[in-house]
Amino acid sequence: MSGARPSGRTLLFTGKGGVGKTTVAAATALRCAEAGKRTIVLSTDPAHSLSDSLDLALGTRPTPVADGLWGQQLDARERMEEAWGDIQGWLTDVFEWAGVDGIEAEELALLPGLEEVFGLVDIKTYADSGEWDVIVVDCAPTAETIRLLSLPDVLRWYMQRVFPTSRRLHRAVAPVLSRVTSLPVAGDRVFGSAERFYAQLDGVKEVLADTVRTSVRLVVNPEKMVIAEARRTATYLALFGYGVDAVVANRLLPDAVSDPWFDRWKALHAEHLVAIDEGFAPLPVLRSELAGEEVVGLDRLRAFGAALYGEADPSTRLHDGEPMRIMARGDDVELQLDLPFADKDELELGRHGDELLVAVGPYRRAIVLPDSMHRRTVTGAGLRDGHLRVTFGVETPPRPTGARR
Template sequence: MSGGRPGDRASRTLLFTGKGGVGKTTVAAATAVRCADAGARTIVLSTDPAHSLADSLDVELGSHPTPVVDGLWGQQLDARERMEESWGDIKGWLADVFEWAGVDGVEAEELALLPGLEEVFGLVDIKGYVDGGEWDVIVVDCAPTAETIRLLSLPDVLRWYMERVFPTSRRLHRAVGPVLSRVTSLPVAGDAVFGSAERFYARLDGVKEILADTERTSVRLVVNPERMVVAEARRTATYLSLFGYGVDAVVANRLLPDGITDPWFDRWKESHAEHLTAIDEGFAPLPVLRADLAGEEVVGLERLRAFGAALYGEQDPATRLHDGSPLRIETRDADVVLLLDLPFADHDELDLGRHADELIVTVGPYRRAIVLPDSLRGRSVTGAKLDAGTLTVTFGAARPPTRRSS
């Protein structure tokens, strides 16, 4: 990947995630070093609360971009200060409510900080870096998979809340707030709280469009050749597709090298071969990049360079390694079909519904409201099926406009 002046072209964002302990930080750091060595202005940042990026790069990193080597900057996000800017008033009100309910002051403060909320504000930095045009490549070492999915699904959930619940809540507050304040000591949310919620939403507005744009953003799953790790990666691929995020590669990390010939490792090598075959077949047509188990800890720029060279070979690590979008719309004769890739999804965990102009898709514990484009809003769902990892929803002919009687 060649370099260029900031703003010459759209940046690429690479998100690395996987089960805790699979080596995603090493893969992310090695990818960033390789991109920078190729001439791309690159920043690698961590949204994982258990930051290990600085250890991998063997440099001190703070909450702002820190130079690592020519063309490369690193950052370990301290989201608390960003969170306070938009969540402070809400946190204060929630703490007051919990104290009113009898919760101790310290415990009330803790309860007012929703689990995973701080990591969410890492998204704000990603959006800022993409919009700023200063970087060619933005590499993100994400939190482990469960936290990543919650992190990435928040813009969808928050948009739904802000467009439906928030206006109603605010109108209700203006109508009954003064009355409640006279008849009960329950703390009532004021304009400052609602303003804080609006700022919270504004900071994340547009994040989904960036991260779900498969031209600009790719998710890469890091796995080890272990049954539980592969099973979690399969679920992660399904949920990422559900929310519209494009996975363009799988990284099979810590494979036993062919040079290990000790008979003690024979069973391990057989097991790795079996799991690697399952990864190749199960995630097809995604490319599977391979990385052998290193003979020493992969720390520091030189070892990361060697790791990245072995992982990517002649490939440009910043390029999109697999084309395709998890959500597509096609016309078939008089019908229009919506196609949503849900790899590894099971019929028993899938539920589909329609509410006004939204298609509600639920897979296991995750639910997404897909806002239908104008071309589908006037059509009724006439069929749906899940086949070979793709959900196909068929919309029949458009309904004629309803005539109003004079």
């Protein structure tokens, strides 16, 4: 795979566990490959059912699946050990110094969510390599996916603010500490590992939140609880700037099912499908029927993909919306953030320096404001029809000292 070209499209599929997202992701990848696009399908789901769906053993490196198609089950732990090893070793020494047993110390040195971060790094590497036209990602169930996609924001904030301060402090006090205590002190090797770790994270968010390059697709079943979770997921994805370009309504009862026993079930499906169409508008809703047998292997995935997409190109942007926009309103500037299905009661706003702090339910995001907005003050905010609008007015210049009121 030589001759790198500019990066192509990345498609992330997520949904509540059991809705069939792995099948949808695998069928999408196969359809892209058979349209002549160099495609790789990756699994970040710890359950790793992608191999079962393709009916082919997949490794932790790209494995040929069909002409133009490769598959891989990401081994995030392997990547993590490569980049986090020195840091983990120092943290383990600190915990052991504090009296924690060896095995427990090793476990404590692994911060929650780190494995998922290195899965993201792999996705970014592939997206930037130019070797692939389409990267299809079978994500973990929605709760894990949201946590996964919010991690770059959280860790980036930490590395930009805490890490530089920690290193300056280390250089000042390390010589003193080494003389008065046996506490293991982080050396340049540890800080060097932290810098490399930060370098790997750099750009992950930019790739995944670039709605031209990357799209998220929500897979749902016609069930009340599944739809409700998908609505929350759409809100949280928009909060972090990820663009959802389609909803896949999967496992709909076929019209050919005529047994009266299914009449009530079919009526419920029709009712839920209307709720999906209306609730997620203007997003397109793709439909796939409940299969009469397991969708396993390339032949059945091929038929599934053809029925799902028809003549459409699965790799294209199916909806052109942008989750966040900044627009001039006369002398004011308005920041608009799509938060579909968000409720005013679960929304919190704040301002800290050059950041706008937005919280929806349990998820929080610090939005770094452009330089041109740093000297502006928030003069108003409102949430209406799933759109948050925050107005920034022209900052009043400070009154000269001694000036009369």
